[in-house]
Amino acid sequence: MSFGQALLLDQVSFGYRDTAIVREANLRFRPGCVTAILGSNGSGKSTLLKGILGLANCLQGRVLLGDRDLLQLADAERARTIAYLEQQADCHWPMPVAKVVELGRFPYRHHRIPEEDQQAISRAMEIADVTAMSGRPVSQLSGGERTRVMLARALAVDAPVLLADEPVAGLDPQHQLSVMQHLQAWSADQRIVLVVLHDLNLALKYCADSVLITPEGQILSGPTAEVVTAENVRKAFGVSSLLGHHQGQPYILPWEVD
Amino acid sequence: MSRNLLLSALTLGLLVAVMVSLLTGRGAGISIPAWDWQTQLILWEIRLPRTLLAAICGAVLGMAGAVLQGWLRNPLADPGVLGISSMAALGAVIAMYFGLFAMSWMLPVAGIVGAILGFWILITMIGRESGILLIVLAGAALNAFSAAFTALLLNLAPNPFAVQDMLFWLMGSFEHRSHEHLMLVALPVVVGGVMLYRVAPALDVMALGEKTAHSLGVSERRMLWSIGLGTALAVGACVSVAGVIGFAGLVVPHLLRPLTQWQPRLLVLPSAIAGALLLVSADILVRLLPPGQELRIGVVTALLGGPFFLWLLKHVRRAEVEL
Numbered sequence: 001m002s003f004g005q006a007l008l009l010d011q012v013s014f015g016y017r018d019t020a021i022v023r024e025a026n027l028r029f030r031p032g033c034v035t036a037i038l039g040s041n042g043s044g045k046s047t048l049l050k051g052i053l054g055l056a057n058c059l060q061g062r063v064l065l066g067d068r069d070l071l072q073l074a075d076a077e078r079a080r081t082i083a084y085l086e087q088q089a090d091c092h093w094p095m096p097v098a099k100v101v102e103l104g105r106f107p108y109r110h111h112r113i114p115e116e117d118q119q120a121i122s123r124a125m126e127i128a129d130v131t132a133m134s135g136r137p138v139s140q141l142s143g144g145e146r147t148r149v150m151l152a153r154a155l156a157v158d159a160p161v162l163l164a165d166e167p168v169a170g171l172d173p174q175h176q177l178s179v180m181q182h183l184q185a186w187s188a189d190q191r192i193v194l195v196v197l198h199d200l201n202l203a204l205k206y207c208a209d210s211v212l213i214t215p216e217g218q219i220l221s222g223p224t225a226e227v228v229t230a231e232n233v234r235k236a237f238g239v240s241s242l243l244g245h246h247q248g249q250p251y252i253l254p255w256e257v258d
Numbered sequence: 259m260s261r262n263l264l265l266s267a268l269t270l271g272l273l274v275a276v277m278v279s280l281l282t283g284r285g286a287g288i289s290i291p292a293w294d295w296q297t298q299l300i301l302w303e304i305r306l307p308r309t310l311l312a313a314i315c316g317a318v319l320g321m322a323g324a325v326l327q328g329w330l331r332n333p334l335a336d337p338g339v340l341g342i343s344s345m346a347a348l349g350a351v352i353a354m355y356f357g358l359f360a361m362s363w364m365l366p367v368a369g370i371v372g373a374i375l376g377f378w379i380l381i382t383m384i385g386r387e388s389g390i391l392l393i394v395l396a397g398a399a400l401n402a403f404s405a406a407f408t409a410l411l412l413n414l415a416p417n418p419f420a421v422q423d424m425l426f427w428l429m430g431s432f433e434h435r436s437h438e439h440l441m442l443v444a445l446p447v448v449v450g451g452v453m454l455y456r457v458a459p460a461l462d463v464m465a466l467g468e469k470t471a472h473s474l475g476v477s478e479r480r481m482l483w484s485i486g487l488g489t490a491l492a493v494g495a496c497v498s499v500a501g502v503i504g505f506a507g508l509v510v511p512h513l514l515r516p517l518t519q520w521q522p523r524l525l526v527l528p529s530a531i532a533g534a535l536l537l538v539s540a541d542i543l544v545r546l547l548p549p550g551q552e553l554r555i556g557v558v559t560a561l562l563g564g565p566f567f568l569w570l571l572k573h574v575r576r577a578e579v580e581l
Contacts, residue, residue, distance in 0.1 A: 053473055079475030086473075092331040092465045093520040099462075106463050107475045137520070153466070157474070 002081065003160045004031050004190035005066035007052075012061030014044075014051025020059050021047040023217045029209070031160070031190045034183050036203035036224060039213035040237050045196045046087065048213070049163040052194075053084055065161065065192075079107035083157035085164040087196075089150035094139035097149050101125055101134075104156025120158040127182050128152035144175040151179060161192045168202065180206040200228050200252050212236050225250055234258060261524060264517055268531040272313070275538040279309040284545045284552065307440050308432045312541040312555075313534040314440075314447055315432075315500050318492040320533020321526055323507025324514075325454045328461035328522030329485055332390045333515075333574055336508035337373075337493045339567065340393070341400025343504065345376025346490075346497035347427035348404040354424050355411050366442050369498025373490035376400055381482065390574060430501030430556030432541050443495040450492030453484045454526070461522035503556045505563020506533055512570065 007029040013020040021044040029035050037045045050056040052063055054071055063070045070078060083104070091100050101124060105117045125131045128148045133141065138149055147167065154162060164183065168176040176199070184206050187193040197203050203210050203224050210224040214236045220227050233241050233252065242253040280301060282288050291297045319337060326335040337343045349372020350365055358364040384396045408428065415421045460481060463471045472478060497503075511529045518524040537555070544553045 050469075053469075055469055055472055075475040075477050079473060082473065084470060084473035086467060086470045089466065089470060092467070093515075093522065095462075095465065095520045099519065099521060100466075103463055103466060103474065106459075109459065150466075 002066050002068070005160070006030055007070075007161060007192050008062075008064040009052075010062045010064060012051065012063060013059040014047050014056045015059055016047075016056060018059070021056070022051060022213070022219075024061075025219050027211060027219070027221055029192050029194060031192045032187060033208035034180075034187050034193045034195055034206055035209040035211065036207035037194055037196045037211050037213070038198075038200065038203060038228070038236065040215055043213040043215055043236070044217070045213060046165050048211075049084070049165055049194060049196065052161075052163060053082060054078065076107050076110065080157070081159055082161040082163060083154045083159040085151060085154040085162070085167050087165040088169065089153075090146065091138045091150075094137035096135055096137055097130055097141070098125075098134040100138055100149055101130070101152045101156050104153045104158075107157065121156050124152040124155035124158075127155055127185065129178075129182075144171050147171060147175070147179065151182065155186060159191075162186065162194070164193070164195045166196050166198065168197070168199065176202065200233065200254070204228055204250050204252065228252060261518070264514075264528055265531065268528055268535060272531055272535045272538065275535055275542065276309055276313065279312070279538050279542050280305050282542050282545050285548065285550075287546065288542075303436070307437050308435050308541070309538060310440055311435045311443075311500060312432045312537045314443065315430075315496040315503060316506060316533040316535065316537030317530040318447055318451065318496050318533070319503065319507040320510040320529040320531075320536070321451065321454055322489045322493050323533070324511040324522070324525045324529035325457060325461065325485060326489065326507070327511050328525065329457070329464055329481065330393060331465060331467075332393060333512060334390060334394045334508070334567070334570060336505065337489060338502065338504035338506075338563075339401075339508055340376075340380055340397035341404060342373050342376045342380070342489060342493055343497050343502045344401050344404040344408075345379075346370070346373040346494040347502045348372050348408050349375075349494070350427050350498045351408050351411055351424045354420070354427075355415070362438065362442060366446055366495040366498045369496075370446060370490055370494030372404075373494030373497070374486070376404070377486045377490055381486065394571075427497065427501040428556075429554040430497070430503035430559075431552075431554040432500055433552060433554075435499065439499040443499055446491040446495035450488045450490070450495070451530075453488030454492065457481055457484045457488070458523050458526040461526070465522060501554075501556055503537065504560045505567060506536055506559055508570070509563055509566055510536060 009025045009027040012025045014022040037048060039045050047056050051058055058071050101121055125134065128151045130149050130152050133145065138146055151167060168179050180202050183193050183195060207224050210227040212220040212227050212232055220232055230241050230243055238258050239254045240256055240258055242255050244251050278288060281290060323336045327333055346369040349368040353364050353368035379400060380396055384392055412421050412424055415424060460476045463474050463476050510533045511525050514525055514528050514532060518528060540555050540558055544555050544558060547553050
């Protein structure tokens with residue numbers, strides 16, 4: 001279902017009530033790689049994702065996947081097309097891990113194919129490495145384990161588009177790297193994966209493309225190595241930074257406040 | 259425990275309770291009477307409607323409690339705690355005060371209108387994303403307001419008999435209920451019950467929060483309408499004929515939750531059956547007490563439920579701090 005198609009934002013403004021937070025964005029997200037959404041706090045990164053999902057108002061423009069306008073889709077079809085991993089996602093009740101991951105199949109409840117459900121669930125659990133804890137209640141897991149369970153829940157939707165809002169916030173370095181690796185692997189089957197990040201180095205290492213939103217609302221986009229430059233970082237975050245290379249890969253160290 | 263086992267056990271318990279309730283006379287203990295026309299009359303005209311009404315009200319309260327708790331992600335939600343029941347009672351008392359009860363169908367209508375109003379105030383004033391305790395606080399305010407308003411009407415009541423009648427709704431009871439009352443609540447209870455039951459599958463998804471639930475295709479607006487109207491119809495109608503019976507909707511889902519793997523969806527049906535079981539049993543209990551002034555079932559559930567609520571409050575607060 002529409003794998004391999006690009007996601008287009010055509011002159012889009014997203015916001016709440018009548019106030020635009022993301023203004024006149026023209027963006028094209030490629031399938032097959034992870035795209036980082038970068039910017040300072042309050043610059044509208046989360047609003048961009050919420051707008052695509054229909055959680056923020058679309059004040060103008062269109063959001064297209066192939067030739068389908070995503071904002072016009074029925075609830076269930078949109079849910080099968082876009083998977084969403086919320087910031088600090090959690091499960092309120094101490095449900096067993098497997099049941100939580102299974103909720104990712106909710107959009108398919110009206111025409112269920114049990115084998116497909118089972119396949120998507122076990123694949124998602126394998127990728128997020130939560131198979132071993134499938135019977136445990138989520139409340140007994142550590143923060144990192146819980147994040148992986150929520151990731152598996154989002155992967156179980158098996159949608160062509162995945163939007164992840166700060167999926168690595170609060171994780172230790174090992175888990176940060178492994179979650180990013182999972183997302184990269186996930187994008188490999190021609191899926192679109194958008195990830196809101198604060199860590200510029202994770203963007204440089206795992207995300208082929210980046211979108212950088214400045215406090216003024218200017219939107220820069222392109223290959224990450226061209227977007228995450230010392231100059232753009234100064235513009236977006238007001239810090240000067242040190243750039244370096246390791247085995248041909250760039251890294252960046254925000255150094256001092258301007 | 260497997261789901262079928264749980265459902266079978268509860269249903270069996272309910273059937274036994276219903277049988278015992280039919281054999282229980284007020285102040286006369288449990289006995290198997292001789293089968294004559296008097297017995298038939300008593301069974302058919304007095305004990306059957308009373309028992310069925312207790313089962314219906316219990317099922318409605320248990321189900322509404324389970325749905326509200328799942329939807330609000332709040333173990334303290336219950337039609338009584340949130341003030342929806344007392345607003346329904348206020349509606350019925352107002353109808354009584356203005357003599358509208360002459361048309362008997364006005365009573366459930368007034369109860370349902372009161373319940374809708376209560377629900378609407380609750381949701382518009384505080385929203386659903388508010389913390390667990392804030393919603394309970396708003397419910398307390400709603401309870402206080404409807405109690406004060408009801409007290410005002412009692413105060414202005416034209417005569418002591420009117421006061422006696424109006425007091426009925428403050429402390430629920432299944433005493434003197436007839437087939438007419440059953441007929442009055444049947445339609446709103448069935449419609450409301452179906453609306454509540456149909457949202458059950460989405461309740462599991464609500465456990466992940468509003469935004470994630472939206473992303474999985476749950477329509478917030480449809481949930482709000484189904485749950486608001488479903489609760490108001492079913493609870494409003496029950497309260498209008500049986501008065502306020504507190505805490506049943508709070509206790510029942512809480513006790514069953516560990517038996518349903520903490521899945522809000524699986525909690526709805528067992529809560530309905532267990533709610534019916536609870537109130538039918540409680541109604542047997544109040545009739546077994548020595549004759550004289552009959553203990554009202556609403557008083558019994560409040561006496562038992564109040565301390566339980568406090569215990570739960572302490573428990574939930576600790577859990578919230580840990581989060």
